[in-house]
Amino acid sequence: MNDTWLLGFSDGEACFSAVILTIKQKQQRARIRYLVSQKFEQNKDVLLIIKDLFNNKGTVYNHYQYDCFTYEIGGLKNCHNIICPYFDSYYSNNHDYLYGFQTKKSISYGRWKTVLLKCIQGRNVYIVVLHTTIYTYPLFYCCV
Numbered sequence: 001m002n003d004t005w006l007l008g009f010s011d012g013e014a015c016f017s018a019v020i021l022t023i024k025q026k027q028q029r030a031r032i033r034y035l036v037s038q039k040f041e042q043n044k045d046v047l048l049i050i051k052d053l054f055n056n057k058g059t060v061y062n063h064y065q066y067d068c069f070t071y072e073i074g075g076l077k078n079c080h081n082i083i084c085p086y087f088d089s090y091y092s093n094n095h096d097y098l099y100g101f102q103t104k105k106s107i108s109y110g111r112w113k114t115v116l117l118k119c120i121q122g123r124n125v126y127i128v129v130l131h132t133t134i135y136t137y138p139l140f141y142c143c144v
Helices: 004-013 041-053 076-088 105-120 125-136
Strands: 014-023 027-039 059-062 068-074
Touching: 004 014, 004 027, 004 041, 004 076, 014 105, 027 041, 027 076, 027 105, 041 059, 041 068, 068 076, 076 105
Parallel strands: none
Antiparallel strands: 014 027, 027 068, 059 068
16 A cells, blocks of 8 residues: 555544553453544545555444544554555555654554554563553654
């Protein structure tokens, strides 16, 4: 896919989210997602176009707020195989800036991708995120 419109739109409107869920007190699971939300019914079509650009993966659903809609694609495999290749295509192999994000969204994407790759490698997600939050990336638990 070669569509810089989506890159710019994501720079302003998207959210790269990585949340650690605790299950049964000691089990932890990462929830990795890419989300875009829009207000008003007529903007739902924009979200459907984004879904189509990402091989029709993910879902578009009504947000909990009135007249708001969200496109969400999640999961390690989907994020690694669909989302990352698109955004990575705007950076060179040595991670120098080419045409990528124009705002601090590039930092958010980098942090999100770091956690995603650690999860894929089977590392202890809690330690990775705790270390990331305290020492490297403040407020990582927020939607970055």
